[in-house]
Amino acid sequence: MGTSYGDDAMNYQITKDPIKIENVVQKVVQREAGAITTFIGTVRELTHGRRTLYLEYEAYESMALKKLEQIGKEIAEKWPDTKTAITHRIGRLEITDIAVVIAVSTPHRAESYEANRYAIERIKEIVPIWKKEHWEDGEEWVGNQLGTREYTDGKPGEEDLHD
Amino acid sequence: MIKLLLFAQFRDQIGKQEMQFPIEGKTVKELKEILKESYSFDELDSVMVAINEEFVTDQEIIREGDIIALIPPVSGG
Numbered sequence: 184m185g186t187s188y189g190d191d192a193m194n195y196q197i198t199k200d201p202i203k204i205e206n207v208v209q210k211v212v213q214r215e216a217g218a219i220t221t222f223i224g225t226v227r228e229l230t231h232g233r234r235t236l237y238l239e240y241e242a243y244e245s246m247a248l249k250k251l252e253q254i255g256k257e258i259a260e261k262w263p264d265t266k267t268a269i270t271h272r273i274g275r276l277e278i279t280d281i282a283v284v285i286a287v288s289t290p291h292r293a294e295s296y297e298a299n300r301y302a303i304e305r306i307k308e309i310v311p312i313w314k315k316e317h318w319e320d321g322e323e324w325v326g327n328q329l330g331t332r333e334y335t336d337g338k339p340g341e342e343d344l345h346d
Numbered sequence: 347m348i349k350l351l352l353f354a355q356f357r358d359q360i361g362k363q364e365m366q367f368p369i370e371g372k373t374v375k376e377l378k379e380i381l382k383e384s385y386s387f388d389e390l391d392s393v394m395v396a397i398n399e400e401f402v403t404d405q406e407i408i409r410e411g412d413i414i415a416l417i418p419p420v421s422g423g
Contacts, residue, residue: 224423246415307420307422307423309401310420311353311396311417312421313422325421326419326420
């Protein structure tokens with residue numbers, strides 16, 4: 184049995200600087216691992232046909248770090264002998280910039296994909312980070328504003344999880 | 347006094363990152379009502395609230411020294 188709560192707090196970071204993918208991956212290297220999956224979230228230009236000029240990410244940093252760590256603990260409970268590292272960038276990001284990198288190492292490949300997918304979906308549910316889209320003709324905090332979506336039970340539903 | 351942290355559209359709307367309120371003993375639901383009346387925050391039903399960095403329900407009672415944050419629907423990733 185590995186260290187089910189073995190994730191170092193250093194495995195979770197919020198940064199204003201460009202993310203170095205290799206640094207995130209290195210944090211989950213372990214002798215028990217047979218697989219490492221890496222998810223790289225990037226800034227997309229077109230959303231529902233509308234052209235984004237750039238994004239601005241903001242975080243409630245201290246709480247966001249706690250919630251990223253919580254996700255790592257949830258993963259370690261669901262998939263034993265797993266290591267997780269997540270770095271999320273904040274500030275102004277241009278099209279194609281990397282917003283988030285998630286690395287997960289596991290003994291076998293199947294759970295590595297599953298656990299990594301779980302991490303990004305949980306980020307979109309519980310981690311206090313927000314993005315503001317800037318277009319040629321305006322700007323808006325995503326996940327809010329009238330006429331978009333309302334989370335009636337206080338959290339996003341399945342249909343909100345595909346952006 | 348308690349400290350209320352504002353992010354995203356709330357920070358934009360008020361133009362401040364934080365505010366102070368004498369609302370010890372009140373519930374989160376009562377705080378939301380006060381904010382609706384005083385600052386015309388109109389989307390508070392879909393907003394989660396954190397006290398001392400943990401999500402709480404509307405029934406939670408606010409205590410002296412708490413740090414409260416309004417958490418509009420998140421959009422990280």
